[in-house]
Amino acid sequence: MAINRRMLLGVLGAADAIPSLSKRARGAEGALPLDEILARHTATAGSEAAQSRVRGKRVDLQIIEKGSVVEAHYRANKSPAFRIDIYDKDRHVFCEGLDAKGPWIWPGNAAEARQGVSEAKASGLTGIQFNLYGLKQVPALGHRMFADGCKEIEGVIITCCG
Numbered sequence: 716m717a718i719n720r721r722m723l724l725g726v727l728g729a730a731d732a733i734p735s736l737s738k739r740a741r742g743a744e745g746a747l748p749l750d751e752i753l754a755r756h757t758a759t760a761g762s763e764a765a766q767s768r769v770r771g772k773r774v775d776l777q778i779i780e781k782g783s784v785v786e787a788h789y790r791a792n793k794s795p796a797f798r799i800d801i802y803d804k805d806r807h808v809f810c811e812g813l814d815a816k817g818p819w820i821w822p823g824n825a826a827e828a829r830q831g832v833s834e835a836k837a838s839g840l841t842g843i844q845f846n847l848y849g850l851k852q853v854p855a856l857g858h859r860m861f862a863d864g865c866k867e868i869e870g871v872i873i874t875c876c877g
Contacts, residue, residue, distance in 0.1 A: 766849030813839035
């Protein structure tokens with residue numbers, strides 16, 4: 716499976732937090748080669764050994780969609796499993812995840828969760844992989860990586876991988 720730019724932008728989208736990947740920090744020399752991107756990612760995110768010890772992650776975030784802001788709580792582990800709960804003004808409105816039985820969704824007004832669509836498994840696994848594995852570990856998961864130039868997102872120019 717090839718990694719597309721949109722998948723990896725989530726990982727590299729934190730370019731402001733990783734100044735070594737930001738074109739602003741690098742000057743005008745243009746996009747970096749893949750080996751340099753991977754080296755800088757490893758230097759910023761921790762050693763390869765440290766990255767390989769990560770077993771799970773919890774992230775609390777805000778999502779802005781169609782002008783509305785909602786809160787989300789994302790949890791993932793390498794079993795592989797994930798769950799994201801969405802709240803609108805402290806009201807639980809949606810939940811989805813992936814566990815040993817497969818993908819599932821739980822709309823806020825439903826009494827219980829139901830099976831998700833089959834495509835949700837692939838996107839859930841991709842999210843788990845990009846949240847819990849270092850970029851150098853990604854090819855071993857069956858993905859192909861390549862440098863894909865620079866892209867501007869909300870005024871920040873970042874180096875992209877595909």
